[in-house]
Amino acid sequence: MITSSPFGTYDGKEVIQYTLKNSQGTEIQILNFGGIIKTILVPDKNGKMEDICLGYDDMKGYETNPFYLGTLCGRFANRIANASFIIDGKTYELDKNDGQNSLHGGKGGFHKKVWTPEIDGDVLKLTYVSPDGEDKFPGELKVTLCYQLTDDNELVMQYSATTSAKTVINLTNHAYFNLAGQGAENIFDHDVTIKADQYTPQDSTYIPTGAIESVEGTPFDLRTAKNIGQMIPRVPGNVGYAHNYCFGTTGDKKFMARVEHPASGRYLEVYSTEPGLVFYTSYYLNETGKGGAKYQKYGAFCLEAAHYPDSPNKPNFPSTLLDPSETYQQTTSYKFGVM
Template sequence: MEVLKERFGQIGSQSVYSFTLKNDEEMEVTVINYGCIITRINVPDADGMIENIVLGHDTLDEYVNDPYFLGAVVGRVAGRIKGGSFELEGQSFTLAQNDNTNHLHGGLKGFGKVVWDAKVMEDGVLFSYLSRDGEEGYPGNLYIEVTYRLTNDNELSIHYRAQSDQKTLLTATNHSYFNLSGNLKRDVLNHSLHLKSSRVLELDKEFLPTGRIMEVNDTPFDFTKGGTVKRGAESDYPQNVLVGQGYDHPYILDKNHDHEIVLKDPESGRTLTVESDEPAVVVYSGNSLKAEGDFRGVPSRKYLGICLETQAYPDSIHHPNFPSMVLEKGEMYSSVTRYKFGIED
């Protein structure tokens, strides 16, 4: 196991570095201390060809100007908060409104557009950040650590730990766009997805949960026996049409740490198994990627990557029937998501 640190750029007086985690199986994961962004994941295909399987850029400027949260840790709250406001113990808090009138992925900067402290470890890197009281409108000084570790079994783990000196909201996730074809040779429409999830949250026209929990059976949202991503892209089912022909929906996980999310590309043979502590995963099929700009020379377009955002239910602060994302004063927040890369048998 090896961790290589290199200079990546500068933001004001703050230096940004890349950290490349290398294991004994020739897998490499590169992350930067700007937004804890995963810039590359290099893994072999069925023929042993090692290629990158996430959307990314080569320069810091491109990440600073990126509108898609590419590879970043997003928070304090991943997903949307209706109206950019909420109440805790009778007190109202107003957040940054960066998605029409709503709050999205932590706000204007959140966790994804700031420089984190970094500490190299034997098998990974630990990032830390102090989100001050009032940042993006959230209460409490929140200290958060995000640790990336790589094993020789081609497993990348992300461990989130945090504590606040006031009651606040927290659910962080990683926003990587996966494309198992390798170096973005194809879009993800023919990727197959298997989810241990029998229920999904219905969305309204602003992509916020209505509060209704839908059964997935007999709908294009049923991946309990597997299915291709293009099922949703080609569907005239109202919820698929609503989000731009595809998926941008929170699935309620029936299982945790039990192969609950499996993504496969039949042509390359690559597989990705995601396991998490979290109660839900937002499956976003890249429907809003615009045909503008590029990712390392590959033109941007719809369905070029798929996000698997493990997190709490979005906007749960406004839905008493959803599991809470409230973090109590002094309580330790801890959550782990593991990404296991392999080859289909």
């Protein structure tokens, strides 16, 4: 079941909150502003419902939203080195909104757009047409994102896009989770499993070096469940995890990761057709969120299924180039449950 209610306005356009409910009592709220996942209410092992998704109570928070809480990121999620890339010999210069790099599509980005909504049964469909040259990317890009909450407590997100000219595209959702509840202090009591044999090493500005290396014998080996609080101090750089894991293939929906919270019994699993998954443990988080909750460093985790960061400048990475003859497609889902 999907219901809707007014949430505010942005740039003179109406922002609507959509509530998706299933037979299990799970409730997910999504905005047509930035495709934002605002609320995820799921039960614990005792049946107590808790909101496990960080966010804001009103539009004022989402208008700034410096940490991209819950947003759809695009045209290009994550970073592009030196805010530039080349297609057919032509260099495209983007906004430098993360030092010398471009992050999550630049200053405008899909997270700042009001999307056109449509309800089709139990599916919420959002569409947006990004004009040629918007945020300095080539091609008119027509994007559709469908959200569906199944009775198995799985939030399925299906993305598709077409372009009028060769361009690059990389889309993801940037939800921040704390399975103890969105106001809990940290995620040190969570356990994580990421079923990837390889990852992409990166420099101090989070740009991949271009290498693809084995996780074997490193703090990035999360192939069996590890306690997040114990693992964070082992990660080089003293900022925790903000790393891309490699799954190699695009097209087949596969199990990528699972995070468990033993105290509440909740778990979250991620499945995706994408070749990469960024695991981020919120080192930079510092914000006041829903209900006055204080979101702090290590207060949440993100699992962002996408292509690898800086793929347009790394020929050995899976390609993010989209041709007018092609259709970009991605399916990613968050599955919630109780251990």
